[in-house]
Amino acid sequence: AQSVAQPEDQVNVAEGNPLTVKCTYSVSGNPYLFWYVQYPNRGLQFLLKYITGDNLVKGSYGFEAEFNKSQTSFHLKKPSALVSDSALYFCAVRAGNRDDKIIFGKGTRLHILP
Amino acid sequence: NAGVMQNPRHLVRRRGQEARLRCSPMKGHSHVYWYRQLPEEGLKFMVYLQKENIIDESGMPKERFSAEFPKEGPSILRIQQVVRGDSAAYFCASSSSGVGYNEQFFGPGTRLTVL
Numbered sequence: 001a002q003s004v005a006q007p008e009d010q011v012n013v014a015e016g017n018p019l020t021v022k023c024t025y026s027v028s029g030n031p032y033l034f035w036y037v038q039y040p041n042r043g044l045q046f047l048l049k050y051i052t053g054d055n056l057v058k059g060s061y062g063f064e065a066e067f068n069k070s071q072t073s074f075h076l077k078k079p080s081a082l083v084s085d086s087a088l089y090f091c092a093v094r095a096g097n098r099d100d101k102i103i104f105g106k107g108t109r110l111h112i113l114p
Numbered sequence: 115n116a117g118v119m120q121n122p123r124h125l126v127r128r129r130g131q132e133a134r135l136r137c138s139p140m141k142g143h144s145h146v147y148w149y150r151q152l153p154e155e156g157l158k159f160m161v162y163l164q165k166e167n168i169i170d171e172s173g174m175p176k177e178r179f180s181a182e183f184p185k186e187g188p189s190i191l192r193i194q195q196v197v198r199g200d201s202a203a204y205f206c207a208s209s210s211s212g213v214g215y216n217e218q219f220f221g222p223g224t225r226l227t228v229l
Binding site (some may be wrong): 032101104 | 156217225
């Protein structure tokens with residue numbers, strides 16, 4: 001069965017510092033991996049995805065994520081955090097099969113401190 | 115280019131009433147997904163539909179909940195005889211195909227409150 005773990009409920013980072021939001025996954029076969037962000041009272045917005053190819057994926061708003069097959073991880077990163085990055089971040093995985101559903105992690109709340 | 119539309123944005127129902135949530139996918143998208151989000155929890159998959167077909171309803175309770183995506187018009191998630199535990203945010207997402215690497219685009223959600 002597919003699963004996603006986001007081990008941190010909350011991450012606090014000072015503005016200007018690099019940030020990392022962790023995600024590990026379990027899936028049979030090749031994974032498709034996604035990161036979404038949710039601002040208060042809004043729907044989820046797509047940030048980036050990994051399908052195949054380069055392990056480092058670049059996405060919206062300066063975010064990037066690194067796919068590590070041996071560690072089954074897909075951590076979200078940004079070199080320099082902004083206060084406006086404060087939001088709820090979701091990692092998601094989908095097995096490489098048609099019609100398989102996406103499984104979301106529980107989310108990590110990111111607080112960027114001014 | 116309008117995104118995924120959901121209405122109403124907020125819905126208040128008394129116990130025992132019916133709740134009907136609507137979702138219009140992005141233009142050109144024929145795949146719709148419904149999720150439920152409880153406070154401080156992640157998104158729980160409920161159902162996946164294509165036009166006139168339910169593909170996967172494994173996440174939807176077998177009683178009181180139903181979903182449809184007719185040939186014309188929006189997708190509807192219907193909750194009959196609502197109970198307090200149904201209070202949650204319900205999100206709809208759409209994609210252009212069911213291929214696994216296509217991202218889903220989310221609507222703003224319907225926040226259901228059951229009194």
